[in-house]
Amino acid sequence: MTKSKTLSLLFLMYHIICISQVKSSSSYQEIRKFYENKALNDESALPDINVFIKKAKDNKDDRALALGYRDAVAYSSNIHAKLKFADSTIQTALKTENNDLISDAYVGKGILYSFNLKKYQPALDDFLKAYRYSLMSKDEYLQHKVNYHLGNVKSYLGYYEEAIGHFNHSINYFESGSKDSADPNTAYNLKKGYFNILHQMTVCYQNLNDFKKSDSLIELGINLTRHQNDFQLEYSYFLKCKGILYFHRNKPNDAIYYLNKALPPILKKRDLTWASVIYFYLGNVFITHGEEEKGIGYFTKVDSIFNEHQFIFPEVRKNYRFLIDHYKKRNNTEKELHYTKQLLKADNIIVKDFKYLSKKMFVEYDGRKLENEKEKLKNSKLIIVIIALVIISFIIVVLIYRHYQEKVLKKKYIQLQERLNIFKTELQSEKKPYEENVLVKKQVVSDEKADELAKKLAVFEEKNQFLQKNLTCKKLAEQFKTNTHYLSTYINEVKGMNFNKYLSELRIRYITNLLNSDRKYLNYKIEGLATECGIASRQNFSDLFFEINGIRPADFIKMRVKELNNK
Template sequence: MFSKKIPFYFFYLFLFFSFEKIYSQQSYEDLRSRYEAKNENDSTALKGINLYLQKAKRENNLTEQIQGYRDATFFSPDKGTKLKYADSAIAIAKKTDNKELTSTVYLLKGSLYYFYYKNYQSALAEYLKAYQYSKDSKDDYLTYKIIYQMGLVKSYLGYYHEAIEHFKESISYFEAKTKGDYHPNALYNAQKGYLNSLHQLAVCYKNTQDYKKADSIINIGLHISSKSTDFSLEKAYFLKCKGISEFNHKNYNASRNFLLQALPVLNKNEDFYWSSVSDFYIGKNYLSLGKEDFAIKQFEKVDSIFQKRKFIVPELLENYHFLIKYYQKKKNVEKELEYSKKLLKADSIFSKDFNYLSARIHKDYDKQILEESKTKLEARNKLNIGTIILLVSVLILLAILAWRFYNNAQSIKLKYHELEKKLQQQTKPVLPSYENITNYGKSVLSEDIFMDLQNKLKEFEATGNFKENGLTIDQLATTFRTNKSYLSQYINDVKGMNFSKYLSTLRINYITKLMYENPQYLRLKIQGLANECGISSRQNFSDLFLEINNIRPTDFIKQRRKELEEGKISGSAGS
C-alpha cells in the first residue's frame, strides 16, 4: 500500500518545486502586483507576501526583505502580528548602512503603537529613534511624516501650542505636493498627509479655544475631503470636528447630526479615540436639549469603550462627572460608587504618563466633593466627639506627611541644582600624559601602547559606541586589537576606576545630558531611557543614575519638567 503512494508523492514534490521555480523567476514588481491593490488588513495578501519574502531571503536582498515585512504589517489583520513584522523589518534594517530606511521602519513601529494600541509612551520612543536616524536624511517625505507623528503625541500630551507648529510645518510641505506632475501614489499620500495635518491643527485650535481658526480649517477640510471617496475617514474626522464646533456654538441638533454622520466611518475603522469623543458630544447635545435619559445612555457607551480599550482622553473625564451627578440625583448609591471607582481607575491610568492630568482631576473633583461634604455636615449640624478626634488625628497625620514631603522636595531640588550646575559647567577632561601615570602602569604599558589606547578610547567616547548593550572589556579589547590587561590598566590609571564603572559613567552621563537638553526624553519610561544608553535592566539603570548623579532618575525628570514648565531654564534646551 505504501509503494502505491510513492508516485503521487514525487508528483506533488515535482509540482511544488516547479511553482517555486516559476515564482523565483518573477520580478519583485510582478510578485508585489499580485497583492498590493488589496485593502489594508486583508489577510489574503499574506500568501503573496510570503512568496515575495522567500525570494528576497534566497537572494539575500535586505532592502526587499524590509519591503516585504512592511507590506506584511499593512495587510496583517492582527495588531500583535503587525508589531512582530515591524520588529523583523527593524532587525534587517540594522544590518544595512541605510539610515533613511532604518528611520522609516522605526516610524512604522511608532505608528503601530499610536494607531492600534494608543500607547503614546512606546510610540514616542520609536519616533525619537526614527528622528535620530533621519537627521541627515534627504528624504523630505520621511522627515515631515516624523514631524507630523511627533505633533500627534504632543497634542495628546496637551502641548497644543508646540503641536500646532508641527502641524503647520507638515501642512506647508504636504499641500505643495498635492499639485503637480507626481506619481498617483505620491499624490494620494500627499493629499492624505495634508488632510490629516489639517484635522489635527483644527483639534489643537479647538483645545486652545481659538474657535475662529478651527472653524476655518474644518470648512477647508470638509470641502477637500468631500471631493473623493478615497478620503472617507478624513471626511469623518472633519464631520466630527464640525459637530463639536456646532456644539460650542450651541447648535445642538446640527451638532448631533454631524456627529452621527461621522460615527459609522469611525467605528468601521476602529478609531475608538474619536468614536468615544463623538459619543460623548452626542450625549452632551442630548443633555443640552433636556433629554437626560438619552444623554446618560451615551455617557455609559463612552464608559464601555474605556472599559474595553483602557483608553480615555482628558476631556472625557467630564463623562464620569455627569454619570456620578445623575446617579446622586437618583439616589442610586451603588451606581454612584461604581462610576466613582471608574473615575479613580481613569485617574490611575493617566497618572502613569501625565502628572498634570492627575492633578487636574483632584483639583476639579476633590474640591467639589469636599464642598458637598461640607454642605451635608452643616445640614446635619452635629458631630460626635469621636468624629472630631478622628478628624483632628487625620489633620495631624496630614501635617506630618506634608512636612516630610516638603523636606524631601527641598532635598531633591538641591540635588537637582547641583547636577544642573555640573552639566552646565562640563568641560573636556584633560588627559594625563604618560609621565604622570603610576610606576606600575609604566611597567605594564609602553608609551606607544598608552598613546594608542588614549586615541582609541577618545574615539570610542566621541562616537557613542559605549551604548552597545552587553559590551564587555574582552569585546572592546578585541575591537581595539589589544589585550584585556593593557586596556584595564589604562582605564584604572587614567580614568581612576575599573572598566565596569567607567562604562556605566559614560552611559549615565550621556543619557543625563540628553534628558537635560532635549525635553522629548523626559517623556520616556525608565526602561526606555535605560535602552537608549545601553543598560538592559531598569533597576540597574535607576541604581547607577542615583550613584553617579546623587538623585533618582524619576526625581530628576519631575524637577526638570517643572523647571521647563515654569520657564526657569537657561535657554539651552529645545523641544
Template sequence: MKKNYLLFFLCFFGLLFSQAETLSDYYKIKEKYINNEENDSSVFPYLNMYIAKAKKEKNYEQLTQAYKDGVFFASTREQKLQYADSTISAALLSKDSDIIGDAYLGKGIVYYFNFKKYKMALNEYLKAYRFSENTKDNYLKYRVIYHLGVVKSYLGYYDEALKHFNEATDYFESQIRKNTHPNIIFNNKKGYYNGLHQMIVCYRNLSDFRKADLSIKTGLKETYHSDFKQERGYFLKEAGIEEYRKKNYKKSLELLNESLPAIQHINDFAWATVDYFYMGKSYWAEDNQAQAIANFQKVDSVFEKHKFILPELRENYELLINYYKNKKDTEKELYYTKQLLRADSVLSQDFTYLSHKIHKEYDTQTLIKEKQRLEWETSWGSFIIIGLVVIALGLCAILVIRYRHEKEIISKYKILEERIIGVQEQRSIPETNTFEPEIHKSGLDKKLIEDILIKLKNFEEKNGFTEQGLTLNKLAQKFDTNSNYLSQIINDFKETNFNRYLSELRITFITTKLYNDKIFLSYKIETLAEKCGIASRSNFSNLFYEFNGIRPTDFIKQRKQETENGDKRQG
C-alpha cells in the same frame, strides 16, 4: 489608509522598474496583491514569496518593504506588531538611516493607531527622529514631526503641538502643488488632512474657535466627494463638536452620527469615544437621558476593553456618577467612581512618563542642536553657551526648589494626618464631664449662654455650617436669638470671630471627608468647596491652606498615593 500606504510604493516600484531586472521580479510578485484591502491576510502566499526572494538575495531594502506590507495586510494588531519588529530587523541590516528611521516610525504608528499605547509609540518615534534628523527625505522627516505633535497634543501641550502640525501641514501642502506623480500627491494630501484635523483639535482646546471653524470648513470642502473618507470622518466629528458648543444639538447629533461609520471602519476607537461622548452630551441637552447614558456607557466599554481614555473624556465619568447618585443607584455610582479612579491612574502614569520623555529626549536634544548651529554660524557662540548654562542652572534650581517643595508638602501632609487621626481618636472617647460654661467670660445671662452653646454644639454635630450663604444674622434667626449675643458668645467661648469659626468648621469637615471617604478624592475643587458651604474655589483653596498648611490639590494627591499604596499592599 490603503491608498496612502500602497500607492506610494506602487509609484516607488514603478520608478525602480527600469533600473534592474531584479526589481521587476519583485514588482511582478507585488502586483498580485497590491490592490487588496488592508488587513486582508489572503495575500500572504504571495507576500511570503516576496520575503523568501529578498532573504535569498540578501536584498534588505526589499525585505524591509516586504515586512512593511506584512504590517499593512496582517489581520490582527498582534500580527502587525510582529511584522513591524521584522521590518526594523531587516532595516538595520540595510544600514540605511532613512530606511531604519522609517521602520521605527512604522512600529510607533502601530503602537499609536492599533494599540493607543502612547508610551511605546513615543519610544519608537524618538528612535525614528534620531535616524532621520539628517535625512534628505522630507516626507519621512515631517511624518516624524507630525507624530511627535500628536503626543504633545495628547499631553495637553497644544501650543507646542500646533508648531509641529503647522510645520508638517505646510510641507505636505507645498508638495500637493508640485507637478509630480498623482500617487505622491495623494500621500501628501493624506498627511495634510491629518495634520489639519490635529490642528483643529488644538484650536478647540485653546478656545480659538474662529480658526477651528475655518479649518473645519476647509477640511469638509476639500474632502467632499473624495477618496479621503477617514479624514472626512474626522472633520465631521469636529464639526459636530463645534455645533454642540454653539448649542445646536440636533445638528451636532446629525454630524457626529455621520462621522462615526468612517471612524469605526478603521477601528479608531479613541476618536470613536469622542463621538460617543459628545453625542451623549447632545442627547442630555435635548433631555433624552436614556440615549445620553447609553453613549456615556459606550465610552466606558471602550476604556474597559482597551484601558485607554483621552483626557477630555474624564468628564464622562463625572456625568455618570452624578446621574446614578441622583437615581440613588449606589451600586452603579460606586462602579463608575472606581472607573474614574482607574482612568485617572492611567492618565497620570501616561502623562508622567510621556512629558518627561518628550522634553528630555526630543525638546532638549533639539535645543542642543540649535545651539550647535548657532555656534557654527556666528561668533557669538560663547554668549549663547553662557546663556544656555544659565538656563540649565535655572532649571536645576527649579528642580531643587520643586524637590524641596515636594518634601515640604509630604511633611505637612503627615502633620495634618496625625492631627486628623488624633481628633478622630479624641471623638471616639465618651464625654465624662457635664458641660459648665465659664460665666465670667461674659456678662450675659447664664441661661442664655447655655442655650446658645447647646445650639452651637448641635449646629456643629449636624454639619449645619455646610449651608451656603450662611451669615451671622441668618444663624441668629435660626437660634431665635440676637446676632450681637451670638457674636459675643462665639468670641468668648470659641475664642474667635464668627467668620473664622465658620471657616474652621467647614475646612475641618471637608478635610476629614477627604481623608476618610475615597469618593471625595475624585471631586473637583469647585465641588469640594460647594460640599462644605464655600462659594468660591479660590476662597476655599486659600482657607484650606490657611488652616491646614497645604493646598487641597497637594493633600488630595498625597492621600490618593497613600490609599493606592495601601490597596496594593492589601492586594
C-alpha cells in the same frame, strides 16, 4: 487514505514546491507583483512575502530583507505578529546603516502603537528615533512624514502648542505636493495627510480654546472634503469638530445635527476613538438641556467602547462623573459603585498614557476643588477623626474577613487532602466490570460488548488518554470503534454522570494529583495547568477545579506551598 487521494496529495505538494522554486528564482519585483495589489491586512499575501524574505536571507541582502519584513507588517492581520515583524524590520534596517530605511522602520512601529494600540507614549518614543535618523536623510517626503506623525501623537498626548508647530512646518508640503504630484497614489497620500493635519490642528486649537482659528480650519476642511468620495471619513472628522464647536457656543440643535451627521462614516471605519468623543458630546448636549435619560444612554455607549478597547481620551473622562452623579441621585448604589470603579480604571490608563495631560488635568481639578472647599474645612477636624475611624473599622473588617476566608480555605484543603489519600481505596471499592454490565445490558447491548467497553475505558483512564485536546464523545467512540449513543449511555449508567462531567473529573483528578505529588507543577501558571490536563480555557479550568475539589486552583497551590515550606 485511498491510492487516488494519496496521488492527488503528492501531486499538490509537488505543484506547491515547483511554484515556490519558480518564485524564489524570480527577481524581488516579480515576487512583489504576486501580492502588492492586495488589500492591507490580507494574510493571503504572506506565503509570497515569505518567499521574498527567504530570497533576501539567501542573498544576505539586508536592504531587501528589511523591505520584506515591512511588507509582512502591512499584510499581517494580527497586531502581535505586526509588532514582531516591525522589530525585525528595525533590526535589519540598522544593519544596513541606511538612514532612510532605519527612519522608515521606526515610523512603521510608531504607527502600530498610535493607530492600532492607541499607546501614544511608546509611539512618541519610536517617532523621535525616526526623527533623529530622518535628519540625516535627503528624502524630503520621509522628513515631513516623520514630522507629521510627531505632531499627530503629540496632539493626542496634549502637547497642543508643540503639535501645532510640527503641523505648521509640514502643512504647505502636503498641500502643494497633493496638487503637483503626477503619481495618483502619492497625490492621494499627500492629500490625506493634508486633511489629517487640518483636522488635528482644529482639535489642538479647540483644546487651547482658540475657537476663532478652529472655526476657520473647520470651514476650510469641510469645503475641501465635502464632495470628495475618497475622503468621506476626513469630511466626517470636520463635521464632528463643527458639532463640538456648536456645543461650546451653546447651540444644542446645531451640535446634535453635526455630531449625528459625522457619526455613521466614523462607525463604518470602526474609528471608535472618535466615536466615543461624539457620544460624549451628544450626552453632554442632552444632559445640559434637560433630557437626562438620553444623555445617560450616550454615556453608557462611551463606557462600552472603553470596556472593549481599554482606551479613553482625557476629555471624555468626565463621562463617568455624569454617570456617577446620575445614579447617586437615584440611590442606585450598585451602578454608582460600578461607574466609580470605571472612573478609577480610566484614570489609571490616563495617568499611564497621557502623563502630561493627566498631571495638568488633576492639578487644575484639585486646585479648584481645594479653593471651593477651603472655608468648609477650616474647622472640620472632626471629619478627619471620623474618616480615620471609618478607615480603621474597614481595615479590621477586612482582616476579620481574611481570617475567616483562611479558615474556610484551610478546612477545604484538608478535606481535599483526605479525599486524595483515600483515592486509591475508592478505586478498589468501585463495582466490578461484570456488575456494571448488569446495570446497562438491558439498555445497551450484550454483556460481552459491555465487558469490551469496560476494558477500553480502563485502559483509557490508566494511560491518561483523557488528556487529548478537543476530545469529544464522538471522537472517543470512533477510537473505541463503537457508536456515540452506546458509549454515552454506558458512561451515564456506569459512571453515574454524562460524558463531559466524566472527562472533567478525570482531568481535574489527574492535575490535582500532580499538584499534590510533584512540586514543579506548583510553579505553573493557571493557563499552563489547564493545558497540561487538556482543558482549553483558563476560566473553564478554574471553575471545574472549584466545582470538583471545592477550592480554587490558586488557593490550593498557595496552601500546598505553605504546607511544604512548613515541613
